[in-house]
Amino acid sequence: MSGIVAILGAGVIGAGWAARFALMGWPVRVFDPAPAAAETLHAALDRARASLPALYDGPLPAEGAVTLCETLAEAVGGADWIQESLPERLDLKHALYRDVQAVADPAAILASSTSGFTPSDLQTGALDPAQIIVAHPFNPVYLLPAVEIVGSDATAPDMLARAETILAEIGMAPTRVAGEIPAHVADRLLEAVWREALWLVKDEVATTGQIDEIIRMGFGLRWAQMGLFETYRIAGGPGGMAHFLGQFGPALKWPWTKLMEVPDLDKALISRIAEQSDAQSGHRSIAELEAARDGNLVALLRALKDRGEGAGAHLAAHGTRFALAAPSPDAPAAPVTLDRQVPVSWVDYNGHMNEAHYLTAFSNACDQLLNWAGMDPESGLSIFTVETHIRHLDEVQIGERIQVTTRVIEGGGKRLHIWQELFVDERLCATGEQMLLHVDLTTRKTALPAPDVADWLARAQMAQAGGPLPEGLGATIGER
Known part of the structure; x- marks a missing residue:
């Protein structure tokens, strides 16, 4: 199955969506009047062409044509999937949705990449609230399969199921979030780790480089192939999760975390973080870091694919259609x-x-x-x-x-x-x-x-x- 996709906003996430759809054979129309939109889009397409096909052992479908449109109507007219990736401002999104729904096919899925707003937030004031859902991906969209799908009580009954089917066909691994909650699931988890990391830097316990080293040399590797709960199940030994919670659960009440506190991001802390980050990886350009990230992700995903674990199992299953x-x-x-x-x-x-x-x-x-x-x-x-x-x-x-x-x-x-x-x-x-x-x-x-x-x-x-x-x-x- 393939149709026409409209990408509204060609920043990092929007361009990543465009690359994912295009390399899976969908014709892509992009609308973004920003002067740098074309450059960002073509850079993402080049990175995707160099990495996504390397995950598969068979040829991908013929690449869909990617067209930069001069008007919104040209982009969304007749589109089956419309992906909005504007900055996190409700006023911008609401205004765009009104313009989109005035010219789009009523049967099209209008999905937002928002990392924080709920579907109800997005649907407020819309001409057709049932058409709007959340499809929150992860960067780079053309390599990472995870995407959170969220609807509201106003969402059309078949809309989420259709969205899951389409996303699965382009190689994504959609997770339908049961309820509406700000920041959904993934970003709430990331926010908790991010807050703790900011405090560790502010209190001069660790530098940005040391924190990243601990993650990539330790629990980041465990999470990549087993996630959180399965990792802790192993830590419980033969007694499993029940034993683990009985042994380590009381520690959750100890004052280890500053989960609900946020350090003041004053000039001094911002300067410290920026200086440490520059010392850590300032010798590499963003383009070099993106290339390294994509190459590393391909290697990790292929290793997991060979073992049939984690995201690799999903990748192997999706690859059968290209045999x-x-x-x-x-x-x-x-x-x-x-x-x-x-x-x-x-x-x-x-x-x-x-x-x-x-x-x-x-x-x-x-x-x-x-x-x-x-x-x-x-x-x-x-x-x-x-x-x-x-x-x-x-x-x-x-x-x-x-x-x-x-x-x-x-x-x-x-x-x-x-x-x-x-x-x-x-x-x-x-x-x-x-x-x-x-x-x-x-x-x-x-x-x-x-x-x-x-x-x-x-x-x-x-x-x-x-x-x-x-x-x-x-x-x-x-x-x-």
Whole structure:
């Protein structure tokens, strides 16, 4: 499913929404009269193109066209989803909603990125309160899947369900917040930590750098893959959460926190925080920090995806819709068995794809071929690699889209001999030749594959046998 999305406000959050929708195939119209809007938008699109596809093992849909509109009516007319990301001022939002609802499709979802206002706040004075909801994301929107969905008593009954469906389709992980409360859920939690951090700096207990170090070296890592309650459940040992609360619950009444107090952000404290922040990371530009953040998020999310945990499990489930379609084994051409972008974790200090990940790419492509052939990992029959020969013909850079084609040289019996070629566009960058043996995992000895697997591979070999053998087949290492 895809429709037309209108983005109202192209700041950091609005531009992130535009990038997320566009890279998931939605045509995007953007309205923001600010002089810097185009620059912010295109910078976000460039960052998203370099990072979001790297989370997936298959090709994303064709990118939706992104259009900067000169008028509000041009942006929202006929749009299915309208995302407002204006500054946190109710008067601005109310005025915009009146103008939007005068020209928008009444069936469109009008969602606000607000981090603090409730839906009832936003709906006050609206021409159609039922159309307005909260869809509060996290920066960068094009990478982080979390989004809080909130409605009010005035919200149309099907509006939140439709919103969840659309957001899930573009890779977001919507959480429907049960009740209206200022700042929703996430920002209330963040605010509590933020208040404590400000006090620690003000009281000269810790610097901004030390606080960030404690978070990223400690509980930030735990939260990234288990959250808060599951982390504390483990801390309770075999007794679980009940034991944890019984043991540590009384400490909550101790005067450790200044949760309800806010330090006076006077000039002295602001100056101290700014100076410490400059000392901590002032040597890096915002663009450099954004690039580092996105690369780190891609690496973390892919690691979680490989383990099926946290946000990685959601990412893996969403990625199934981009899986390559199984080809007919009778088609003469070698099928594309891998189509993906090179992630940051595959790149070495030279800025190009590390040689180990050429093997990863060819191995994943081989797995795809065997999956199409019907090999079942639970059957007790598997395949072991005996020999691999990779030729590196040209560089592959970070973010480039690679495709691997696989040809069956010998298949159907105990041996599987395949030839693979790795391309960037039409440029042949590497070849991989593999000899593999089918194995019975019970005896750990060679065995015939399952009949349906053998038939599929034999048919693929016959279909591809008409052409000349690939240049380099059977070659050994030698000087050119």
